[in-house]
Amino acid sequence: MIARQTTIWAAILVVILPLGMILYQSVLSAPFFSPEAELTLGAFSFVLTDPEFWAALRRSLVVAVGMVAIAVPLGAIFGFLFARTDMPGRHMLEPFMLIPMLLPSVVLGFGYTVSVGPAGFMSKWAEGMLGFTPWNIYTTTALILIAGFAVTPYVYLYVATALRGLGADIEESARVSGAGLMRIARDVSLPMIKPTLIYCAVFIFFLGIELFGLVLMIGSTSGYDVLTVYLFKLTNRMGVPSYHMMAAVVLLMVAMTLPLVYWQRRMLQSSDLYVAMRGKAARNKPLPLGQWRWVACAAVVAWIFVAAFVPLSGILLRSVVTHWGPGVDLVQAFDLSSLRQTFTEPAVRRAITNSVLIGVVGGLGAVVVYAALAIAAHRHSDPAVAALDYVMLMPRAIPGLVIGLAFLWVFLFIPFLKPLRPTLISVWIAFMVVYMAYGIRLVSGTLMQVSPELAEAARTCGSSAGRTLTDITLPLIRNGLLTSWLLIFLMFEREYATGVYLLTRGTETIGAMIVSLAESGDVGLLAALSLVNVALVGIGLGLALRLGVKING
Amino acid sequence: MKRSIRILAAATVALSAGTSAVWAQTAEDVVAKAKDEGVVVIYGTNSIPQVKAHFEAFKKAYPKIEIEYTEISSSPLYTRVSSEIAAGGQTADVAISASSELMMKTAKDGNALAYDSPALAKVPAYNGYQKMVFELETEPMCNLFNTKALKESDLPKTRADFTRMLSDPASPLKGKVTMYDIELSGVGFSALFRDSKRDPEFWSFAEAIGKARTTFLSGGYAMAEKVGSGEMSIAYNIPCQVLSALQGNSNIGFFFFKDYVLMTGQYALITKNAAHPNAAKVFVDWLMSREGQQLYGQMPGVYPVMPGVKNLDTTGLQAKGVSTEGPVLDEGLLQVLDPVIRPGFIKQWKDAVAKGRAESRP
Secondary structure: OOHHHHHHHHHHHHHHHHHHHHHHHHOOOOOOEEEEEOEHHHHHHHHHHOOOHHHHHHHHHHHHHHHHHHHHHHHHHHHHHHHHOOOOOHHHHHOOOOOOHHHHHHHHHHHHHHHHHHHOOOHHHHHHHHOEEEEEEEEHHHHHHHHHHHHHHHHHHHHHHHHHHOOHHHHHHHHHHHOOOHHHHHHHOOOOOOOHHHHHHHHHHHHHHHHHHHHHHHHHHHHOHHHHHHHHHHHHHHOOOOOOHHHHHHHHHHHHHHHHHHHHHOOOOHHHHHHHHHOOOOOOOOEEOOHHHHHHHHHHHHHHHHHHHHHHHHHHHHHEOOOOOOOOOHHHHHHHHHHHHHHHHHHHHHHHHHHHHHHHHHHHHHHHHHHHHHHOOOOOOHHHHHHHHHHHHHHHHHHHHHHHHHHHHHHOOOHHHHHHOOOOHHHHHHHHHHOOOHHHHHHHHHHHHHHHHHHHHHHHHHOOOHHHHHHHHHHHHHHHHHHHHHHHHHHHOOOOOHHHHHHHOOOOOOOHHHHHHHHOOHHHHHHHHHHHHHHHHHHHHHHHHHHOOOOOO | OOOHHHHHHHHHHHHHHHHHOOEEEEEHHHHHHHHHHEEEEEEEOOOOOHHHHHHHHHHHHHHOOEEEEEOOOOOOOOHHHHHHOOOOOOOEEEEEEOHHHHHHHHHHHOOOOOOHHHHHHHHOOOOOOOEEEEEEEEEEHHHEEOOOOOOHHHOOOOOHHHHHHHHHOOOOOOOOOOEOOOOOHHHHHEEEEHHHHOOOOOOHHHHHHHHOOOOOEEEEEHHHHHHHOOOOOOEEEEHHHHHHHHHHOOOOOEOOOOOOOOOEEEEEEEEEEOOOHHHHHHHHHHHHHHHHHHHHHOOOOOOOOOOOOOOOOOOOOOOOOOOOOOOOOOHHHHHHHHOHHHHHHHHHHHHHHHHHHHHHHO
């Protein structure tokens, strides 16, 4: 009991530390470490009376809500198709569903400009065939669509995992009673995973609020300043970074998590409704799609084409040419030096090693932490659990660069943490906190399906709480944990902005390097490095799948 | 035979010592201590491929001093150095940045070490802000154009020409020009602010930029990429260093305006409480030595600061007799950080652009 509470409060503390730094900074007039700093609410009153803030907020809300409206239904349908039906090609297509998650959003945006931008090679093909380009990616609609597609895999993963964990017996009864496929999906399967869907909506909303790289590549071309862009402009308004302004905007973004988490908790008050893994084994039989089989398959392939193939082909092309565009002979521009550089440059090689280390070992460590927290919070509703629910989503609402800076301050100014800063552990802690909401949800999604009666049975037979955990609960969620490890590996491998401030020689990661290159460097090398990263993640994914890890628990 | 080789070797040593005597030479005791320190930690804004040649040559010259390099862009670099020093923690020994004002601000904050570098005696008076910020190289601000969209003869010759072309409602440049977003880029802000002081017709230019529905971006390389692909026809005011990444790209050309050419550069400072101050001094001196300067001279679009050092003159400015001296590092340059002037300028600029934009249809 005490161990349980301590685990949760310790995690809350780790999240609160950087948030506390930001809070403290937001009520000062200068950097908190400067002797000139005075207590003031000036930053808040400036921001709240700045019409540009409100305009940016409105745009961010449009983008975030738009992303939820696209990603949640689409991801839910895909999850249902993959987990529950006999859609052809579902085993082969499954790894491709994850590709959009593997690209940092700035790289994703860049990939789209190379393939379907105004000078993109696909745009030129379309123009050659139709006489005009039927799309323009520099519009708000395109931005929302691209961003929505890019986050669809999160929903797909959560939904497919949740559905696979459910026994198929209820759907089977519905079918026997004469319900059609649509009816089963709408009235049985999806309502069963309502908690997952609600959680997805909240999670995607915050990915939308925090969206930056993609807006910078696509949106800002049309002058579309969302909250994150406003944040960076405001921070740089004085030339010297104004941390108090930055902190104030970030806190306002964080404040938006509160009502949403409150709503989510209210909706999910009785998680017992959603138990499906009971003491009795259930057989999972895929629902026949009938004549819809190929339509469903075509829809999935079309989505993979737009969300994964289009941007990836742009990045691939850019990594092997010196230049591109209409009228360029790509054979003549062909050049492998960028790709070669990624393998010969020692710093890049170090970054690759570090990223693998962070992804594999760090990912495992993070899963252990998330599992401990998920188990500690599972089926409890004390103040600690409530606090964790609120706190863990907060870092998700903060742009990676800012939370990275907050962590730099934590490791600089909290004396006993100082030795950690030049090590990879600092990067790991920052990543672990940023992905806490995502990771705990992965584990608790699995946990929620384990009926309490199983553990209760063990306890009735005289087993201790610890023994129940090791002999009943953990074996039941073992596959779910392996899957979580794989999915956390993917995220840590891809994470970029958070590492920028913690980057030193020895702690380089591919992601942080990509950010630096995007700003100050060679675009060919940026494309090549992104490609290498995708390949690396692909290898990890392939290896894990071969070893029997399932993408959906 | 053996003897003659030895004589020859001695002669070479004497000769090389003779040449370097003309050049900045780090004091012997500093060099000795630097070798004991064994490492110099650097934060820099340049990507690794851009600094590689220098690092390799430095390692040959000082095999006992290792280089630890972290690439980080100018604003986070300032933040990191000032935070790390405030926390009394480990920071870089040397910071190298393209932002002269943030380097000078670091010095003003008291976070830089004053160093009476022997190189200072060799350089023109403009170099070295309070013996803390050293100019390493200079770069003209150039304009890029897409060679498939525009012929050399179509290009504007002066800023007034450019303004006229942008203002023409039927201009082929409409929607095809890109420049720095001055709210996101410090380099872009400084250049534009200096333009506003030099160009008497600056505010008509600002409106014309709006009329042409210009796209504002945060990075020079991102702009070059768009010009290269033909998405944009002209990119205005980019540090010439981008030319090094554009070698072999026949789609991109560069041009200057006849009225004036702005110069920018790269700047170094040694941090206060550097853990390896002597290695830092050796490194900074070496960058300003003949060898370090010659390597800058070999970079496309980049000019050495030391007079009399051979360079590629890729831009052809020196051949035309245009000065490639960098801006004077003085309080005037720090105006760009003034808490009243800066936001005021941003607002005035945005208003002028918006006014021009409102007058034109897409």
